Amino acid sequence: MNKRLPFGLAVIMLVIPTLLLVAFTHYPALRALMNSFWNNASSRRPSKFVGVENYQALLEDDRLVQVMLNSTFYAIGTIPVAIGLAIGMALLVNAKLPGTSLMRLSFFMPTMLPMIAVANIWLFFYAPGIGLASQILGVFGLPPINFLGRTETSLISMMFVAVWKEAGLFMIFYLAALQAVPENLKDAARLEGAGRVRIFFNIVLPLLRPTTIFVAVNALINAFRLVDHVIVMTRGGPNNSSALLLYYIYEVTFSQRDFAYGATLTVLMVGLLGILAAVQYWVLNRKAHYQ
C-alpha cells in the first residue's frame, strides 16, 4: 500500500494530463484573453492593438444585454422546475410500485437522446398548424400558437424542452441520494408518530440537500453552456428573443467571423463560469456535508 511511485513514472503521470489541460484549456483561454485586446484583422484591415476597445463595445452591446437577460431567465426558469420534477420522479421510482423499471427507463429516456435529435423532434411538435402542439390545441378549439416564431413564447418553448431533457438526469442523482437515506431514521420518526409528509420534509429533504446544491450549481453552469438546441430550433430568433450566451459567442465568432469580439465574449463567459465554480466550491464545502 505504501510503496512509493518511482519518480520518473510520477512525472510522466503528472505531465500527460497537464499537457492536455494546457493545450485544450489554459492555452485557448489565455489566447482568447490576448485576442480580446486586438482588432479583427483581415487583408483589408491591418491588425492593431486596440486595448480595451472591445470591452467598451461589450458594455454598449444591446444584443448582449438581451442575451444575458435571456440566459438568466432561462436559468431561473428551468432549474427549479427541473429539480422539482426530478425529486418527484425519483420518489415515484423509488417507491415499491409495479412497473418501476419501465418508469425509470421512460423518465431517463430524454436524457439519453442526443440534444440535436431532441431539438428536431420538438421543432416538429412546435410547427404552427401542423405540429402536435397545434393539433392538441385544435382539439380544444384553440387557435394554433406560433411557439418559436413569437418573441413572447420562443424562449419559454425552448426552456420546456430543456426541463423535459434535464429532469431525467437529475432524477438519477436524487434516486441515488434517496437510496442512501438510512431506514433507521425513518423508522425512528415513524415510532415518534410522524406521517409520510412530515418524514419527507423533516428527514428526507434535508438529507437530499447536498444533492440539490450539487445539481443546482451544475444546472446553472449548464444553462450558460447550452447551445445545440438554440442552433437547431431558432438560431436565437426571432429578434434575439431566444439567443443564449454561448450561441451568441458562436454566432459572432464563426458566422460573423469577428474573432476579436468573440474572444472578448469568451473572456466574459469564462469569468462568469469561474465565479460560478468558485461559489460552487464555497457552498459545497460549507453547506453540503452533514456529519
Place this chain on the structure above:
Amino acid sequence: MTILTKLAGSCCTAAVFSLAATSLSAAELEFYFPVGVNAPAVETIQALTDEWAAQNPQHSVKAIYAGNYEETTTKALTAANAGQPPQVAVLLSIDLFTLIEEDVIVAISDIANTPQDQAWINGFYPGFMKDAQFEGKTYAIPFQRSTPVFYYNKDAFRAAGLDPETPPKTWDEMIEMGKKLTIKNDSGNVTQWGTRIPTLGLGGAWLFGGLVVSKGDVLTTETGIEARIDTPATKASLEFLLELSKQEVMAPGGISWGDTPKAFLEGQTASMWTSTGNLAFVEENATFDWGVGFLPGGDGPGAPIGGGNFYIFEDTTEEERAAALDFIKFMTAPANAAKWSIATGYVAPRPDAWDTPEMKAYAERLPQALVALDQLQFAEREFATFQRAKVTQYLVDAIESVVTGNAEPAEALKNAQEGADAVLADYQ
C-alpha cells in the same frame, strides 16, 4: 462541443488529404459542397463528380458534403486559414466579399484567360454574374442559383372563386385575393391562410430583398460597402408585411423558412413565397393542382437572386487550379447543368443548358420551371457587403422585431441602418 468536434474533424481531413496530394504529380481535388434544398442533391453531385473523374483518370476528386451553406463556408474558411483549403467549393454567392477579405480565393478570370475561356464566362446569364464579379474581376462561376417564386394551390384558388391561371401580380392583388383565400373554421380559427412569406432569419432577409427590388430600390450595391436599409422602399416593404397579417392574409408573428413548404403541401396556406430550389420537392409531394408565378410586386415585378457559386481557393498548385477550372467547366456544361437543374429545381445558369433536349422536355413537363427564368430579368443581387453576416444581422433584427410587433418600421430601420453603417465605416 459539437462545434469543436466538427472543426477538429475538418482540419484533420484537410491535413490528411493535402499530405496525399503532395505525393502525387496529378491534381487531387477536394470539393466542398452544401445542400440547401429538399432534393436528392448529394447523389446528383456525386454522380457528376464520378463522371468527371472517369473522364480524367490522371486526376482524382473527392466530393465532400459539408452541411448547409453556412457550415460549408465555415469549414472551407477554417481549412483555408489552417493552410489546407479545398481546391474548389460551392459557397454562397454573397460570401464573395468575405472570401475576398480573408484572401482565400483566386480570381477565376486570372486563370481562365484565353479567348475561349472569356467566351465561356460570358456565356452565363448576366443576372447571375452580377454578384460573381468585383473590381473588374470574375471570382466565381454560377452553379446552384435560385430565385424565389410564388407557389400557389390552384385547387384553393378555384374553391375561393378565383381564376387559377392568374396569380396575384401586385401587393394590392395579393391582399385582395389573399383575403378570399383565408378560411376559418366554426370556432373562428384560421385553417388556411392566404399566403406565407418567411420573415425569420436569413431566408426572411432574402425574400425581403425581393420586396425592396419591386419598389425600385436595392439593399446593397456592387461596392460591398453600402447598405441601404433605411429607405422608403424598405419601409413600404415592412408595412406590406404588417398589412398582410393585419388583413388576416398571413399568420401574425414570425414565419420560419423551413416549415413553409410543409405548410403549403399540408394545405395550411394557399400560397407561399419560396425558392425555386423547392420545385422538385413540391412536384413530388403535392396532392393538389399547383402553379407558379412571379413574386407579387410593389411597383412592378422584383426578386432577389440567391444560391451558390463555384470558387477556386488560394494555396493551390498550378495543376490543381487548372484541374479545378476543368472540373467547374464540366459541372456547368449544358448537359450537366441541365441534369442538376432538373434534379433540384435550381435555375440552369447558361442559356445553352436550356437548349438541351433534356431541359426542353423538362420545361414541357413542368412549365413552372420557366417562371423563374423569365423572372430573372427583374431580379437583383442578394444582400452582400463586407462583414456580410454582421451587417445582415441588423437587417434580420429589424425585420424580426417589426413582424413580431416589438418595434415600429421607421424606428427599427433607422437603428439597423446606424448599426450597419458603423460596421462598414471601416471600409470607406
